[in-house]
Amino acid sequence: MGEVLTSVGIDIGTTTTQLIFSQLVLDDRAAMSSAPSVSVVEKRVIYRSRIHFTPLLSPTEIDARAVRRLVEEEYRLAGVDPREVNAGAVIITGDTARKENAQAVLESVEGMAGDFVVATAGSDLEAILAGKGSGAEALSRREGSTVANLDVGGGTTNVAVFREGHVVDTSCLNVGGRLVRLSQDGTVEHVSDLISPVLDHLGLRIRAGDRLEPKVAESICGRMASLCDELLGLVPRTSLLDRMLTSHDLKDPRRELDRITISGGVGDCIHQGVWDDPYRYGDLGVLLARAMMGTRMFALGKVVPPEETIRATVVGAGSHSMELSGSTIGFSHDGVFPLRNLPILRVSEAEEAHCLPQALRERLGWFMDSAGEQMRVALALKGLSNPSFEEVQRLAEEILEGLGDYPVRSGLLVLVVERDMGKALGYALSSRLPQDVRVVSVDGVRVENGDYVDIGRPLARGRVLPVVIKTLVFGA
Template sequence: MGEQLLSVGIDIGTSTTQLILSRLTLENRAAPFTVPRVAISDRQVLYRSDIHFTPLLSDTVIDAAGVRDIVAEEYRKSGFSPHQVDTGAVIITGETARKENAREVLSALSEFAGDFVVATAGPDLESILAARGAGVDEYSREHHTTILHFDIGGGTANLAQYAHGELIATGCLDVGGRLIKINRDSGLVDYVSPVLARAGCQAPAVGEPCTPEGLRPVIQTMVEALEQAAGLRPGRDRLDAFLTAGTSWTPEPVGVVSFSGGVADCIDNPPENWLAYGDLGVLLGRAIAASPAFQRVDRYRGAETIRATVVGAGSHATDLSGSTIFYRDVKFPLKNIPILKLTAREETGSAEELAAAIRDKLSWYADQGGLVQTALALRGEKNPTYDRVRTLAQGVAAGLRPLMDGGFLPIVAVEADQAKALGQAMASLVSGPLLCLDGVGMDNGDYLDIGAPVAGGSVLPIVIKTIAFHK
């Protein structure tokens, strides 16, 4: 049996907070006398916490102490101590990631997180994590098909489209189960999201009674927005009305859809009581299940629904970079750097097309303070010509310019053996620090640690941290 690690995943979302403890078995899959290639060979869920409503002090402030108390109590109930945990991930998602004190919450959980992957996930990153957690990437790869995944929570519906295992688009709609909150005892409305008025929905006012019949127009409008996002309904009027500010989405007809998030539980197995959760979740799930448009396409049911965003934790796989690296004025070590990976088509475009694709995707990892340090992952080419290396360098340098203007280090990780040539070509285009390394294969949603050079400066020790999704 290989090495075993105890991992934790903590997900603090718009509606719910939850924790999962898993045992990961690691296996070295490299041939003898070669650099180790460690992979997760088995994952056993040891403890799934209760699903708690995320405590808030106001509509814009998370109750950091309340979240900490939930996590501490779930650790106690699990029988495990934080000191026993080897690895993990703490992810703040949905509207919660945009609360005023999201970073304060991460600080409050520091004793439970250690050296884990810690992120406030914007809508694009959350879309990726949820889709991978549901197994959409593998389904798309194994079935050689295009699939659109919806992760529908309390405040948002995150979209991720995969084609043949490759992420090709992400998006976000302000569609969720808790856009209206209803008192389960009185049946009176407690809260109405301003999103609904902005989208032109005639929602009941706070303090008014409501019924499933009265809520039907709101529910139907949201379902039509999802149908248009999947290219299953003509037009894009509903889609545009619910698009999250700062995001975009170009609908294309798809043959397979998938759902996760709290609302997904209500698609196949809705509670009999429509007010079971004091919101729209049950009614929205039922309406999606009854949609003729969604019934016309195949549906992949992932192993995880409400727990798809963080179903495991961060698994640390130590490796070495290739020996053709380039670095200049870099202060090592570098830790917890999110990976941005382009599609094969984007990577092989012109310098202008490459730069545009990079700039567009940099926003995936923006937080309330703007862009964050990110590493660009490329496949590269086995035997590129000088002109192709030059084109690649020009596109990458121009695409990463917003990062450099923000004071961040340009980092490029290439799978093929060409980092030194690429770094030398970029050196004349980029002033200041620069790092290019190769022999590294990663994906969107992974994180990277880079240590100081070893072996006479010829290689870099690296740690790839990947969320240990259910497989």
């Protein structure tokens, strides 16, 4: 039996808030004569919370105190002490991320997820976590196929595409069941501005207090559902699609898809077959689920049941948000951990090979705060394959030449290397820097410019570090 970690996922979404607790088992599967190779060998969910409606003070403000009480109560019911939690994620997702006090809500649950916490609202990361939690990633890996997961929630539809188990594309639409909130008799209580392009397209004006007839609601949901077909390249695209994208389109909308899974609250309605009361949840979720059943993706027979629906994102956050570094890591002092929200400074392979010092000098200037001060960054490199001692030393010298006095001013130098050379490079850098400059060098992790990274406290007797890669922190 390897080392067992406790991980929590806390998902504060547009419609619902929920938690899960998981156990992650680490083990070293390397041969006795080989370098350590520690990995997560088992993941199991040990507690699923009730599904709570996200407490709101108003349509634009989350009730932070109520969220805190909710989380504390679920910890009590699970029998888990926050001090026992080693890893995990707190995420504010969907339209909730746009609420005025999203940051205050994250602060309200500070300390409820251990030292190693992700607090993010990025639609790309949310899409990836939901795709992992829904089982789309695993299905893609098992079959060697291309699988898209659509996580259709209250405020947004997050899309992640996996090919052979790897994320290759993400996108997000302002399509969700709770963009219009209603009473049980169909009286409109709130209309989100995000659905305005669809209403304009249909020539509709809907305001609080209006009675929404089922046929009108069905036309709204039908148009929202068809946007998912458009995004996936299954039907011709219209100009409305561009207006409903939250941030960016798929890089390759014509990519051939083998399978499609649908998770989220709307996905739960689809797979549970809940049709009896169109306004049973006080929104358009049931009707949107019904409309999704009539889309091209279903007609083509590409949709398959997911492993998780309404819990996909929180399962992804609690069981799949963490990666492990390679086992050849280096850090000069474990007191620097945990490190959170370090922006990635990555150079290309060509720059790494031919003009690394110059590229680093230029890129470092990108990372200045609003006061003009240099931000701490994590330097990302491809690294060298089976490097010699001399090659490692030369690479260390080029890095320090390019960074100038940044390591000394910062007091910390963090490297994220894709290839297996983190420990050697970390030692080479430490030997060239003053003793009070901390060096952290991890490997076996791939990141890109625009990503952020969290690095937690050492695990497996100091042989690996937990790493979470975040594509956006409070992104659009």
